[in-house]
Amino acid sequence: SQAITYFVFLDAFRAINELALRNECRFTVYVDDITFSGPVPIPKTLILEIEKILRDAGLAIKWKKAKKYSPKQCKLITGVALNQQGKIKVPNRLRLKILSGIDEVRKTKKWTKIKLEKKKESLLGMIAAARQIEPGIFPEIEKVVRRIEWRLSDALG
Numbered sequence: 001s002q003a004i005t006y007f008v009f010l011d012a013f014r015a016i017n018e019l020a021l022r023n024e025c026r027f028t029v030y031v032d033d034i035t036f037s038g039p040v041p042i043p044k045t046l047i048l049e050i051e052k053i054l055r056d057a058g059l060a061i062k063w064k065k066a067k068k069y070s071p072k073q074c075k076l077i078t079g080v081a082l083n084q085q086g087k088i089k090v091p092n093r094l095r096l097k098i099l100s101g102i103d104e105v106r107k108t109k110k111w112t113k114i115k116l117e118k119k120k121e122s123l124l125g126m127i128a129a130a131r132q133i134e135p136g137i138f139p140e141i142e143k144v145v146r147r148i149e150w151r152l153s154d155a156l157g
Helices: 002-008 010-024 044-056 090-107 111-133 139-146 151-156
Strands: 026-030 033-037 076-077 080-082
Touching: 002 010, 010 026, 033 076, 076 111, 080 139, 090 139, 111 139
Parallel strands: none
Antiparallel strands: 026 033, 076 080
């Protein structure tokens, strides 16, 4: 469980947080994703010290997943976009997936009832996920999705 994982590594996370604070950074953790943010660039020495703490705790950094962002870039952190003003936003990838899904429903002529219902539930799930990030997003699109109905005439073409 996420809570158990957090408490198992609590000492390491506390040590990392102290280091981050001393270096004018904010440290956040979500399960196995760690993030450092702040008004100054992250010093290389801090990264090396953090790597040692994690290694001593039996963890390793997956460097191919590590990302560094400039202050003007939109940052993707654990499936959420953080814009230049520091506001959380739905990532463009999820927005596009929702819009493409609706487009697919409109363009595909021969849906089975089961397949169309699965697609509808998938779209509603994606909208719900987007609303965890930006409450109230896509109200009109949700109405369109809820009105999707399977008709025998559509299935027959």
